[in-house]
Amino acid sequence: MIFKSKANKALDRMEDPRETLDYSYQRQLELLQKVRRGVADVATSRKRVELQINSLKQKADKLEEQGRKALQVGREDLAREALTRRSALQSQMAELQAQHDNLQAEEEKLTLASQRLQAKVDAFRTKKETIKATYTAAEAQTRINEAFSGISEEMGDVGLAIQRAEDKTAQMQARAGAIDELLASGALDDFTGTRGDDIQAELDRLGGGRDVELELQRMKAELGQGPAPREAIEAGQPGQAAQQNQPAQPGQAAPPPPPAPTQQYRQPGEGL
Amino acid sequence: MIVRIMGEGQVEIAPADIDELNSLDSELEAAIESGDEAEFRAKLHALLDRVRQVGKALPEDSLEPSELILPPADASMDEVREMLGDQGLIPG
Numbered sequence: 001m002i003f004k005s006k007a008n009k010a011l012d013r014m015e016d017p018r019e020t021l022d023y024s025y026q027r028q029l030e031l032l033q034k035v036r037r038g039v040a041d042v043a044t045s046r047k048r049v050e051l052q053i054n055s056l057k058q059k060a061d062k063l064e065e066q067g068r069k070a071l072q073v074g075r076e077d078l079a080r081e082a083l084t085r086r087s088a089l090q091s092q093m094a095e096l097q098a099q100h101d102n103l104q105a106e107e108e109k110l111t112l113a114s115q116r117l118q119a120k121v122d123a124f125r126t127k128k129e130t131i132k133a134t135y136t137a138a139e140a141q142t143r144i145n146e147a148f149s150g151i152s153e154e155m156g157d158v159g160l161a162i163q164r165a166e167d168k169t170a171q172m173q174a175r176a177g178a179i180d181e182l183l184a185s186g187a188l189d190d191f192t193g194t195r196g197d198d199i200q201a202e203l204d205r206l207g208g209g210r211d212v213e214l215e216l217q218r219m220k221a222e223l224g225q226g227p228a229p230r231e232a233i234e235a236g237q238p239g240q241a242a243q244q245n246q247p248a249q250p251g252q253a254a255p256p257p258p259p260a261p262t263q264q265y266r267q268p269g270e271g272l
Numbered sequence: 273m274i275v276r277i278m279g280e281g282q283v284e285i286a287p288a289d290i291d292e293l294n295s296l297d298s299e300l301e302a303a304i305e306s307g308d309e310a311e312f313r314a315k316l317h318a319l320l321d322r323v324r325q326v327g328k329a330l331p332e333d334s335l336e337p338s339e340l341i342l343p344p345a346d347a348s349m350d351e352v353r354e355m356l357g358d359q360g361l362i363p364g
Contacts, residue, residue: 109279116281119332127335150335153276157341161279164344 018135021128021144024151028121031155035114038162039107045169046103048176053096055183060089066199073203082199096179099172106165113161117154124151274330275323276338278347283327296322304349304356312349320345 063086070078127147131140273290276282285293300315320342330336343352 112281113279116332120335123333123335147335149337153337153341157276157278161344164279164346 018132018140021131021147024148025121025125025128028117028124028151028155031158032114032117032121035110035117035158035162038165039110039114042103042107042110042165042169045172045176046100046107048180049096049100049103049172052176052179052183053093053100056089056093056096060086060093063089063199066203069203070199075202078199078202092179099175102168103172106168110161110165113158117158120151120154273340274336274338275327276341277320277323277344278341279344280324281332282330282334282336282338283323284330285323285327289326293319293322293326300352301356304353307349309349312352316343316347316352317345 063082067079067082067086070076070082124147131143131147273285273287274282275285296315296319300312300319303311303315323342341355343355
């Protein structure tokens with residue numbers, strides 16, 4: 001309703017209706033380019049979020065591995081610390097995943113819009129050439145009006161869809177940028193890298209310490225100074241502690257969100 | 273009657289289905305007047321779902337204008353208020 005009246009007003013101002021057809025066709029092609037750029041922009045943002053998710057996942061996996069190692073050497077305190085940090089990363093990842101899904105939905109919508117517009121622009125071009133070939137002033141206005149009404153409505157709709165996608169992408173990019181900065185600044189490494197390294201350092205020290213003890217015992221045995229090293233150390237009490245504690249990993253049991261009633265459009269209040 | 277759901281495309285609605293859509297439209301209007309966001313969202317989705325269900329999609333290369341235009345499912349209440357005339361989204 002809104003678009004129709006505007007399009008008709010523009011049409012009435014034109015001297016030669018045939019010029020209007022060409023002018024409109026140019027604008028349609030421009031809009032097609034714009035919507036394709038829109039699809040590409042949204043895809044770029046989506047890929048960026050994917051990279052961020054992957055990078056957080058690597059950090060989380062590293063922490064999980066460290067937690068397991070800590071348990072194997074009986075350091076439940078270290079394991080708990082590693083898993084706590086991992087759990088914080090997991091909630092960040094969940095937020096990013098929601099953004100990712102949002103962008104993907106937007107990308108699909110724009111892709112469909114671009115296909116619809118392409119089909120209509122093609123149909124308009126055919127119609128335009130027919131009208132120009134058989135042009136008589138008397139019937140031109142009516143036929144041109146017919147050709148216009150559908151395409152201008154589609155253009156209005158696609159224009160708004162692009163606007164909405166741009167707004168959403170801009171919001172996402174602001175957030176993605178903030179996370180990139182966090183990753184680059186090392187602030188997230190408080191959870192993983194820098195402070196994570198203290199977990200690693202302690203594990204290395206413990207592991208190294210045990211190796212040294214074993215090596216010493218082995219050497220003593222060779223020299224006949226003491227009993228052979230007991231291999232059972234590996235499967236001894238620290239190992240059992242690991243078995244008992246592993247099911248208690250936090251952050252694993254987040255229930256999936258309830259399904260929304262209308263699947264693709266489930267963002268209340270996420271309008272313009 | 274040809275109806276456009278913004279962002280989704282156009283469908284053709286048989287005259288027999290229009291009454292039902294009108295009553296869904298009235299419920300949506302009431303929800304907007306009450307200003308209840310959850311109610312508004314539910315009614316908007318109910319209307320759009322029904323239009324998608326009974327509507328027959330127009331071919332993509334059709335250049336037909338729509339007799340009425342419905343807002344997208346994620347439109348805000350204010351956007352829909354702006355689109356609304358005195359008659360609700362579906363006239364008559």
